[in-house]
Amino acid sequence: MLWTLLVLLTPAVACVRLFFLPEKTDADKGRIRRTSIAATTVSLFAALMMWMGYDTGGPRWQFLMEMEWVPSVGIGFNFGADGISVAMVVLTAFVIWAGCFISSSITDRVKEHYILLLALVTGVFGVFLSLDLFFFYFFYEMAVIPMYLLIGVWGSRAAQYSKEYATMKLTLYLTTGAVVALVGILALYYEGGQTFDIRKLALADIDGGTQKAWFPVIFLGFAAIVPMWPLHSWSPIGHAAAPSAVSMLHAGVLMKLGAYAILRVGFDILPEGAAHWMGWVAVLCCMNIVYGGLVAMAQRDMKFIIGFSSSSHMGYVLLGLATLGVVGVSGAVFLMFAHGIMTALAFALIGWFYDQTHTRVVDDLGGMIKQLPFVGTCFVIMAMASAGLPGFANFASELLVILGAWDSEFALAGTSWAIPGWIPVTAAIWGIVISATYLLRAVRDAFFGPPNPRWAELKDASTRRTRLPFVTLIVVLTFTGCFPSTIVDTIKSGVSKLRPVAEAPAEEARR
Numbered sequence: 001m002l003w004t005l006l007v008l009l010t011p012a013v014a015c016v017r018l019f020f021l022p023e024k025t026d027a028d029k030g031r032i033r034r035t036s037i038a039a040t041t042v043s044l045f046a047a048l049m050m051w052m053g054y055d056t057g058g059p060r061w062q063f064l065m066e067m068e069w070v071p072s073v074g075i076g077f078n079f080g081a082d083g084i085s086v087a088m089v090v091l092t093a094f095v096i097w098a099g100c101f102i103s104s105s106i107t108d109r110v111k112e113h114y115i116l117l118l119a120l121v122t123g124v125f126g127v128f129l130s131l132d133l134f135f136f137y138f139f140y141e142m143a144v145i146p147m148y149l150l151i152g153v154w155g156s157r158a159a160q161y162s163k164e165y166a167t168m169k170l171t172l173y174l175t176t177g178a179v180v181a182l183v184g185i186l187a188l189y190y191e192g193g194q195t196f197d198i199r200k201l202a203l204a205d206i207d208g209g210t211q212k213a214w215f216p217v218i219f220l221g222f223a224a225i226v227p228m229w230p231l232h233s234w235s236p237i238g239h240a241a242a243p244s245a246v247s248m249l250h251a252g253v254l255m256k257l258g259a260y261a262i263l264r265v266g267f268d269i270l271p272e273g274a275a276h277w278m279g280w281v282a283v284l285c286c287m288n289i290v291y292g293g294l295v296a297m298a299q300r301d302m303k304f305i306i307g308f309s310s311s312s313h314m315g316y317v318l319l320g321l322a323t324l325g326v327v328g329v330s331g332a333v334f335l336m337f338a339h340g341i342m343t344a345l346a347f348a349l350i351g352w353f354y355d356q357t358h359t360r361v362v363d364d365l366g367g368m369i370k371q372l373p374f375v376g377t378c379f380v381i382m383a384m385a386s387a388g389l390p391g392f393a394n395f396a397s398e399l400l401v402i403l404g405a406w407d408s409e410f411a412l413a414g415t416s417w418a419i420p421g422w423i424p425v426t427a428a429i430w431g432i433v434i435s436a437t438y439l440l441r442a443v444r445d446a447f448f449g450p451p452n453p454r455w456a457e458l459k460d461a462s463t464r465r466t467r468l469p470f471v472t473l474i475v476v477l478t479f480t481g482c483f484p485s486t487i488v489d490t491i492k493s494g495v496s497k498l499r500p501v502a503e504a505p506a507e508e509a510r511r
Helices: 002-019 026-053 083-105 110-129 133-154 163-191 198-203 208-223 234-241 244-269 271-297 302-323 326-357 373-386 393-406 422-447 464-482 485-495 499-503
Strands: 062-070 075-081 409-411 418-420
Touching: 002 026, 002 062, 002 075, 002 083, 002 110, 026 083, 026 110, 075 083, 075 110, 075 133, 083 110, 083 244, 083 326, 083 464, 083 485, 110 133, 110 244, 133 163, 133 198, 133 234, 133 244, 163 208, 163 234, 163 244, 198 244, 208 244, 208 271, 234 244, 234 302, 244 271, 244 302, 244 326, 271 302, 271 409, 271 418, 271 422, 271 499, 302 326, 302 393, 302 422, 326 373, 326 393, 326 464, 326 485, 373 393, 373 422, 373 464, 393 422, 393 464, 418 422, 464 485
Parallel strands: none
Antiparallel strands: 062 075, 409 418
C-alpha cells in the first residue's frame, strides 16, 4: 500500500506545491525544476520497489489500497497492481523522471509547464493502478487533457501544420474515442451488476452475445490512443508539435494507455468478446506495421520519422494481444515497456539538437557527430534498439510477439476464414526491415557525411546532469534486453491470469 500511495500521490502533491512557489527569478525557476525532479525521483524509487517487491507466485493483485467512496453506486478508492501494471508503472516513472531533466530547456512559464506535466503523469499512474472503472476513466481523462495546453502553449510548428491544428486534432480524436469508451463502460456497469470494481466485473456472468456486442465499442474507444490504423493520423502530428518532454510522455506512455485499457477492460471483463473479434485486430495491425513503416520512410522531419515509427511499432503490440496466448501477450506488454523507453530516448535526443538548430529536417543537418559525439552515439544506440538489434529490450519483446503469433490462428468473426499465423508474422518481419532502412538513413543523413558549417557551434551534452537521463534510459533498454526475465516473469504472472488467456491457456487452443 505504501508504494502505491507514493507512486500515485507524490507527483500530485508536488503539482499542488508548485502552485505556491514564485517564478520571478532564475533561482525560483531552478527551485521549481528541483521540486519536480525530486517528486519524480520518489515516484521512480517507489515504482522500482514495487517491481522488486512483486511476488510472481503470490496473488494476482498486490500493493492494494481499498476504501469505499460511494457504495450506493459501487464506486470505491480501489488501487493495486498485477504484473502488467507494475511494468507500466516502472515505464512511466522512468519516462517522467527523464522528462523533468529534459524540460530544463523550457524557460517560459516554467511553473505552469511542470504543473501540467505532473498532473498528466498523475493521471497516467492512476490509470495503471486503478481497480475501479470510475477512477480508471477519471484518471484516463486527467492524463489526456493537459496535452492540449502543453502542446498549444509550449509546442512548435510541425511541417505545414500549426501547433494549434495539432492540439485540436489530438483533442478531437482522443476525446471522441474516450466518449465511445465511456458508453461501453456504462454498459458494463449495468450488465455487470451495477459496480465499477474491475475485479467484480471480471467475475460477473455477462452473456456471451452481450460481450461480443460491446467489445468492439470498448476496443475502438481505446484504440484511438494506441493509435490503431486508420485512427492514427493525429499521433505523428502531435509528436512533432509537442515540446521534448511532452513528446517523450506522448509516445512513451500515453500511447500505452489504449493497449493497457484493452487488456484491463476488454480482456478481463469481456473475454468471449475478445476471443471473437481479435482475429480482425490481427489484420488491422498488419496495416499499422507496414503502412506506418512506409510512411516513416517517406518523412524528412526527425519527429515525424519517430512518430510514424511509433504507430508502426504499436502494430506489433496489437499483434501480440491478438494472439490471446501467454507468449504473445507477454511480448506485447514487454514491447510496450521497451518501446516506451526507446521513444522517450529518441525524442529527448531530438530535442537536444532542435533547441540549438531549430530544425528537425534531416536535409538541413549533416555531420553533427563531430560537434555532438555523445548525443550522436546515443542516437545511434537508440536507432539500433528501435531496429530490433539483439541485446536491446525491443528485440526480445518483438521476438516474443513473433513467436506467439506464429503458433496462432486468427479466425475472422462473421466469416469462415482463418488466417494462419505466418501471414501477420511475414508482415511483422518486413516491418523490421523497413524500420532498419529509415532509421539507418536518418542516422546517416543527420550525423554523418559532410558537416554543415551552420552547426559548427553546437554544444554536446557534456556534464553529468545533462547526460544522466540519456544514459539511464539506455541502461534500462540494455539491462532488460540482456536479462529479459527480470521483467518478463513479472509481466507473465499478470498475463497468465487474464481471462481470455487463462480460459484458452495455450496457443494450441487457437489452432
